[in-house]
Amino acid sequence: MVASYHSGSPGGLSGSVSLLPDLLNAVPLCSLDVEKTDMALVFAFAGSTSGGLFGDALSHARLAPSTWDPETFVKDLFVDDFIRSCFHAEVDGRPVQVVTQHLKLVLAAPPADPNTVFFRRDILAELLGDPTLLGAFGKLYRTLQRFRGLLEGTSAQGTWDQNRRQLDLLRLLHELISVMSQEFAGAQSGLRRLQEFGQSVEQSEEYQSLIQLLSYDERLATVCFRLGVGADGRVRQLDLLSIEENRDNAFVVSPWRRWAAKLELLFRGYSLKEGEVMARFLDAVFEGIRPCLVPIVQLMGDLEFYLGAVGFSKQAQRNGLSVCFPDLGKPERPREFRDLFNPLLLGSTTKPVPCDVINEQHDMTLLITGPNSGGKTRLLQAIGLAQVLASAGLVVPAASASMALVPGLVVSLIHETRVDQTEGRLGVELMRIRSLFERLPAGAVVILDELCSGTNPSEGEEIVELVLRTLTRLRPQAYITTHFLEFAARLERENTVPNLRFLQVLMGPNQAPTYQFGPGVATTSLAGVAAARLGVTGEQLTALVDRQLGLTATGIHRATGTHRAHSQQR
Amino acid sequence: MATFLTNSKMNPRLAGRVHASTRGRTSGGAAGISSATRTALLRLSILAALSLALFFVIKEQRDRAAELADAKQKLKAEMSDARTAFPASAMGRSDEALTWLKKECQTYPGDVAAAAGAQRWLEWLKRKIVYARVEVSGLTASNQTEQVVSESRKDAFVLCLYDPPPDVSEPALMKQVSLAYRGGPNTQQRTENVYRLADAIVVRQLLDQKVDDQIERADELPNVLALQRVWDQARVTDRVGAMTAELLLAVLDEPKTPGTVVELDGASDHWARVLLIDLTSSTVLYRARKHLKTDWVSERRRSQYASGLNACRLATELRQPGLIAE
Numbered sequence: 001m002v003a004s005y006h007s008g009s010p011g012g013l014s015g016s017v018s019l020l021p022d023l024l025n026a027v028p029l030c031s032l033d034v035e036k037t038d039m040a041l042v043f044a045f046a047g048s049t050s051g052g053l054f055g056d057a058l059s060h061a062r063l064a065p066s067t068w069d070p071e072t073f074v075k076d077l078f079v080d081d082f083i084r085s086c087f088h089a090e091v092d093g094r095p096v097q098v099v100t101q102h103l104k105l106v107l108a109a110p111p112a113d114p115n116t117v118f119f120r121r122d123i124l125a126e127l128l129g130d131p132t133l134l135g136a137f138g139k140l141y142r143t144l145q146r147f148r149g150l151l152e153g154t155s156a157q158g159t160w161d162q163n164r165r166q167l168d169l170l171r172l173l174h175e176l177i178s179v180m181s182q183e184f185a186g187a188q189s190g191l192r193r194l195q196e197f198g199q200s201v202e203q204s205e206e207y208q209s210l211i212q213l214l215s216y217d218e219r220l221a222t223v224c225f226r227l228g229v230g231a232d233g234r235v236r237q238l239d240l241l242s243i244e245e246n247r248d249n250a251f252v253v254s255p256w257r258r259w260a261a262k263l264e265l266l267f268r269g270y271s272l273k274e275g276e277v278m279a280r281f282l283d284a285v286f287e288g289i290r291p292c293l294v295p296i297v298q299l300m301g302d303l304e305f306y307l308g309a310v311g312f313s314k315q316a317q318r319n320g321l322s323v324c325f326p327d328l329g330k331p332e333r334p335r336e337f338r339d340l341f342n343p344l345l346l347g348s349t350t351k352p353v354p355c356d357v358i359n360e361q362h363d364m365t366l367l368i369t370g371p372n373s374g375g376k377t378r379l380l381q382a383i384g385l386a387q388v389l390a391s392a393g394l395v396v397p398a399a400s401a402s403m404a405l406v407p408g409l410v411v412s413l414i415h416e417t418r419v420d421q422t423e424g425r426l427g428v429e430l431m432r433i434r435s436l437f438e439r440l441p442a443g444a445v446v447i448l449d450e451l452c453s454g455t456n457p458s459e460g461e462e463i464v465e466l467v468l469r470t471l472t473r474l475r476p477q478a479y480i481t482t483h484f485l486e487f488a489a490r491l492e493r494e495n496t497v498p499n500l501r502f503l504q505v506l507m508g509p510n511q512a513p514t515y516q517f518g519p520g521v522a523t524t525s526l527a528g529v530a531a532a533r534l535g536v537t538g539e540q541l542t543a544l545v546d547r548q549l550g551l552t553a554t555g556i557h558r559a560t561g562t563h564r565a566h567s568q569q570r
Numbered sequence: 571m572a573t574f575l576t577n578s579k580m581n582p583r584l585a586g587r588v589h590a591s592t593r594g595r596t597s598g599g600a601a602g603i604s605s606a607t608r609t610a611l612l613r614l615s616i617l618a619a620l621s622l623a624l625f626f627v628i629k630e631q632r633d634r635a636a637e638l639a640d641a642k643q644k645l646k647a648e649m650s651d652a653r654t655a656f657p658a659s660a661m662g663r664s665d666e667a668l669t670w671l672k673k674e675c676q677t678y679p680g681d682v683a684a685a686a687g688a689q690r691w692l693e694w695l696k697r698k699i700v701y702a703r704v705e706v707s708g709l710t711a712s713n714q715t716e717q718v719v720s721e722s723r724k725d726a727f728v729l730c731l732y733d734p735p736p737d738v739s740e741p742a743l744m745k746q747v748s749l750a751y752r753g754g755p756n757t758q759q760r761t762e763n764v765y766r767l768a769d770a771i772v773v774r775q776l777l778d779q780k781v782d783d784q785i786e787r788a789d790e791l792p793n794v795l796a797l798q799r800v801w802d803q804a805r806v807t808d809r810v811g812a813m814t815a816e817l818l819l820a821v822l823d824e825p826k827t828p829g830t831v832v833e834l835d836g837a838s839d840h841w842a843r844v845l846l847i848d849l850t851s852s853t854v855l856y857r858a859r860k861h862l863k864t865d866w867v868s869e870r871r872r873s874q875y876a877s878g879l880n881a882c883r884l885a886t887e888l889r890q891p892g893l894i895a896e
Contacts, residue, residue, distance in 0.1 A: 209584045250579040261574040267617065268592055269609030280575055284587035 020295050021180065021197035023123055023190055023302035024064070024106065026115040031061040032298050041293045044151045045169065045286055047162050051152045058102035058301040063109045064116060068391070070108035072439050073411040073447075077384045078344060079107055085347030087308035088315060091138035096145065098304040106305055110391035114328075114405055120393025121325055122189035124309050128395075133191065134310065136183035140194070141303045143179055147172040148300065163275045166282045167217050170210055173289065176296065177201050197295070206288030209250070213285045216251040217278075251281060309394045315346055316397065321354060326390045326401035331362035331443060335477065339399035342382040353515040354399070355379070359501060362404045363443065365468060365478035369488050369522040370505025374513040376481040377413060380447045383479055384411050387445050406477065408444035410436055426452075433467055446471065446478040461487040465497070472498045488521040634791060641794040642785050645801060652806050653777055656813035661777070663849040664770035667700055667818040668715050670847050671767075674822060674857075675709040678843060682857040691731070691889050694846060694855060695763065700815040701728055702767035703881075705823045706843075716775075720768040724761055726750035726878040727821055730885035733760045738883050740868055747878035764819070765812035773809050776801060817855070818847040821884070830864075837864050837876030844888065860884055 020028035037057045044053050073079075083103050089096045111117060127134045150169055181198030184191050201207050222244045228237025246252050253261075258277065265280065266272045316323045321341050339354035346352065357379070359366065368376050386396040390403045412432055429452050440446060451467060452460035461484050468491070471478055482488060492502050504522040508514045573592050576585040593607070683690070702722040709718055729750040735742035750757060775781075781797070788794045822845060826838035839862070846856035862884060864876040871879065 205581050205583050209581065248579075250577070250581070250584065252579075253577050257574055257577070264574045265592065267610055267613050269606030269611075269613065270592075277575060280588060280591045283591040284584060287587050287591070288584065 019193060019196045019200050021193045021299050021302075022295075023193065023299070024116070024120065024305065025111065026113060026119040026190075028193070029064055030295065030298065031063055031301075032057045032294055033060060033062075034294055037294050037297055038290065041151075041290070041297070044153075045166060047165070053152050054148050054297055054300055055099050055101070057297050058099045059105070061102060061105060061298070061301065063105060064111045064113065066109035067112050067407040067441065068108065068110055068409060069439060073384060073388070073409045074104070074108050076411040076413040076447075077381060077388065079104055079385075079388070082344060082385060083107070083308070086312045086315060086343045088311040089141075089304055089307035090311050090314070091142050091307065096141065096304075096307070098308060099301060102301040103305060103308055106301070107388055107392050110388070111393075112407075117328070117391065117393040117405060119190050123191055124306055124394060125325060126187060126189040126191060127306055127310055128313060130186075133184070133187060136179065137191075137303065137306070139183065140176065140179045141300075141307060143172060143175050144296070144300050144303065147176060147296075161275075163278050163282060166286070167214065170282070170285065170289075171214055173293075173296075174210060174214060177207065177292075197292075201289075201292050206285070210285050210289055212250050213281055215246065216249050216281075219246050220249075220252060221245045312343065313395055316341075316343070319346055319351065321346075321352065321397070322399040323395040323397055324400050326386070326396050326398070326403040328390065328403055328405055331404045331406075331475070331477070333362065333404070334402060335359045335362040335364075335404070336400070336402040337383070337386065337396075337398045338401070340379075340382050340386065340401070341397050342378045343385055343397045344381060345378070352378075352397075355516045357383070357503070357517060361499075362477050363475040364499040364501055365471060365476070365480065365497070366501050366503050367468070367488055367491070367521075368479060368481045368503045368505075368517070369483070369485055370481075370517075371507070371511075371513055371522065371524065372483075374505035374507075375515040375517075376505060377449050378515075379517065380411075380413060380449055380479055380481065384409065384445070384447050404477070406443055406445050407441040408439070409447075410440050410444060411447040412436065413447065413449040430463070433463070436467075437470070440471075440474055440476065442474045442476075444474070444476050446476045446480075448478070448480045450481055450483060452482075452484075457484055457487070460484065465491070468497050468500060472500075475499075485522055485524070489523075492521050638788070638791045638794060641791055641798065642788065645785055645794065645798050646782070648801065648806075649777060649782070652773070652810045655810045659850075660813050660815075661774065663813070663815065664700070664767065664774040666849055666852065667702070667767055667770070667820075667847070668719065670818055670845070670849075671702065671704065671719070671820055671822070672709055672715060674820070674843065674845050675706045678859055680857070681859065682854045687891055688889050690856075694817060695732060697763070697817050698811075698815040699764045699817045699819045700767040700770050700812055700849075701764050701819045703727065703821040703823070705825075707825050709822075716768075716771050719771060722766060722768060724750075724757065724764060724766060725881055727881035727885045728761050728764050728819075729757055730882035731819075731888060732764070734886040734889040735882065738886050740871065740879065743879050743882045743886070744871065744875065746882050747875055750878060750882070765809070765815050767812070767818070767820075769809035770812035770815060772804050773806055773813050776804055776806055777813075816848065816850045818845070818849055820845040820847075821881075833864055833876045834873040835875065835877045837862075837867075837872075837880055839863050839865075842884065844884070858888075860887070 020030060022028035022030070024031075037053075040053045040057065080100070083100055087098070087103060089098050127137055147169065150165065150172065177198045179198070180194040181202050182195075184195040184198075187195065222242075224241040224243075226237070226239040226241055227235060228239075230236040261277050262272055265276050270276050270280075313323045322339055335357075336359070337355075337357040340357055341352035341354040343352070353375070355375075368379065370376050382397060386398060386401065387403065387406065387409055389396045390401070391405055391409075396403070433451075436446070436448070452463045464480075464482060464484065464487065468480070488502060491497060491500060502519060502521050503517045504520045506514045506516045506518045573589050575588050575592060580588070701724060702719050703725060704718050704722055709715060726747045730743075730746050733746065735746050785794060785797060788797070820843075822843040824841040824843065826832060826840040830839035832838040842860050842862050844856065844858050844860060845854070847853070848855050862880045864872055864880065867876045867879050
């Protein structure tokens with residue numbers, strides 16, 4: 001069922017604009033504040049400076065219902081950084097500046113309706129699979145960018161001519177509608193809505209009036225003349241062959257009527273300037289076409305969403321990595337990631353190392369152990385981001401994946417100290433656990449890094465076991481890392497916690513982490529190796545201390561020597 | 571309210587939006603009046619005021635023009651009516667009469683039909699006559715002939731010519747002289763065929779084409795009203811009969827005989843020329859030169875009535891030749 005959009009303004013596009021070009025939701029939805037955006041558009045068209053119109057509108061978009069709480073994962077998963085470093089929208093090979101806040105809103109609120117997820121997947125799949133459509137998509141975005149630039153006043157050049165600016169805006173709008181109606185004819189997915197929207201606008205009287213006005217501006221009359229040039233290059237002959245007025249145009253009238261219109265406007269309180277009549281026409285045409293502008297503002301956010309996803313896919317390919325549409329099934333099915341990589345590393349100097357994570361079912365708890373800097377946290381990030389992307393209907397950073405749509409995602413990776421915290425580290429950790437259970441819906445994905453790492457291990461292990469056992473009741477997809485290796489080994493031996501599995505970092509020769517994972521519990525955290533790598537062995541520290549002390553002695557000696565020299569001189 | 575910005579080629583919805591655009595938007599909510607509307611109202615008010623002022627100016631001008639036209643029409647109508655009272659050929663007779671007077675004021679050319687008898691005079695007096703009595707010296711010395719002639723009145727000469735006394739005794743003459751001096755309907759009735767040459771001149775001047783042109787050229791009512799006043803004051807309708815005159819009767823007084831006295835009423839010993847001209851044929855019907863004296867008048871009446879008595883006696887002699895012994 002297609003939802004109708006009514007701007008509320010009187011005399012809007014009469015029923016012909018009932019199809020929203022919403023590319024984010026299976027059931028079209030107007031996510032912007034219509035009244036506020038519409039008013040901003042009116043002012044912007046009238047000539048007021050309105051830098052940020054699109055950004056403001058999209059940043060405050062109200063998206064489709066979602067069961068996810070952004071507070072539970074956005075910060076810990078570095079979603080902002082992911083968008084900044086991985087969601088690079090490109091058109092014709094050139095990067096474009098996107099509304100980051102809107103992208104963050106969309107990624108942080110995956111739709112609760114699975115149909116919307118598959119709706120988005122179909123669109124992205126068609127874009128990735130059809131270069132022609134992708135090219136049209138990019139062209140549409142470029143045109144929309146130019147429209148935005150002119151409307152917001154960021155691309156103002158030269159002398160300000162209000163009428164000329166408004167005509168240029170209408171011309172760009174015409175270009176936009178033309179691209180939508182003509183270049184998405186072959187689309188099979190939700191991209192069809194672009195064509196439907198474009199065609200519905202084209203069929204409206206208001207749009208036809210716009211066409212007529214542009215034609216009136218471009219071609220009031222055609223004058224044909226013959227120019228004769230002599231040998232000296234000067235004009236010898238100028239013959240007027242014909243003059244043809246564009247009489248069929250609704251705006252073309254006789255000269256006396258034009259003058260009468262000017263005089264009429266003079267007495268209605270307007271000026272007698274040449275452009276005043278055109279200004280009234282522009283106002284009337286804009287008023288008619290106005291209802292289709294809010295959907296176009298919303299469309300910009302939709303385009304950036306998919307362009308960002310395409311950019312992410314291309315970036316992965318440039319790094320020799322694969323992305324894919326995950327196979328979305330029920331939580332009882334096996335959960336697999338093959339060649340899963342952490343997309344946050346795409347923008348860094350460290351090249352991501354893909355790995356496989358395979359579990360016989362989704363609703364289970366995976367306890368991950370391994371050495372420090374072995375890749376555990378990066379794995380958690382990769383899984384978390386993969387879930388975000390899959391739930392948003394996008395490709396995931398893996399060659400193949402089998403996942404399930406979940407009602408929520410809770411991530412706790414960052415242990416930061418706040419200036420106003422009233423508890424010690426354990427207290428903060430316990431509050432973190434409390435908060436986890438307060439927010440965690442059944443069947444959600446839980447990602448916890450180094451649970452209870454800030455306290456006495458024996459007491460911490462008790463709390464971890466309590467958490468593990470209690471979590472199973474919510475049947476989550478839980479990923480928990482710990483350095484309590486003996487504790488983990490005991491749990492593996494006893495096998496008393498339902499649906500608890502163990503994963504460890506696989507080490508290579510010389511105890512170097514491979515960033516691959518296998519079943520089991522690690523036997524060491526290789527803290528010594530990490531210490532040696534980071535220069536924190538006994539010898540290294542002793543050398544550091546000696547150096548500091550040596551420096552101090554040299555400094556005193558030098559000072560003493562100087563003092564004696566002064567005494568001798570006296 | 572229709573607007574020139576829309577036309578029949580426009581879709582009605584587009585026309586509606588264009589119309590709405592010209593009405594402007596309110597600045598203070600639905601109940602407010604937009605600045606464009608206020609400006610429009612102000613301009614309309616100014617235009618209305620200017621139009622009203624222009625209307626009144628034009629109306630005033632038209633009223634004045636109509637008034638001017640009416641005044642012209644009225645005066646022209648009166649002039650036209652006056653012209654119908656005499657044949658067109660008589661228009662120039664007053665000028666001709668003046669020419670004759672000037673001519674006759676020169677060296678006396680001799681008598682013509684000086685012996686014309688009473689019968690001849692009876693026939694002549696049946697015709698319409700313009701009369702003037704002027705001094706020869708006044709006509710020869712002055713270029714303002716019309717002014718000199720304007721001082722001439724119907725005097726005892728005219729009365730006695732039409733109604734001569736039974737004899738030329740002083741009492742009998744005095745009777746007619748008294749009647750002439752009194753004037754009034756009795757005198758007018760006896761001399762109804764005689765008109766003052768001055769009247770003919772006035773009428774001639776007022777009925778001249780130049781006056782018509784002047785009326786036509788007048789672009790202001792006061793100018794036309796001034797002409798109307800002149801016309802009214804001239805009493806043309808009373809004088810227009812003078813234009814019907816066919817004969818000129820004139821008495822031209824020559825200067826007094828040197829060494830003689832002049833009486834209080836102006837009478838003196840002098841020669842007078844009596845002239846009767848047929849203006850229709852430009853012929854002299856009668857010309858005679860008579861000697862007028864004052865010594866025959868009694869002392870009692872001489873100073874006051876000698877002029878009148880001489881005039882009456884002269885006229886009586888013309889009607890009854892031989893009545894007075896030379």
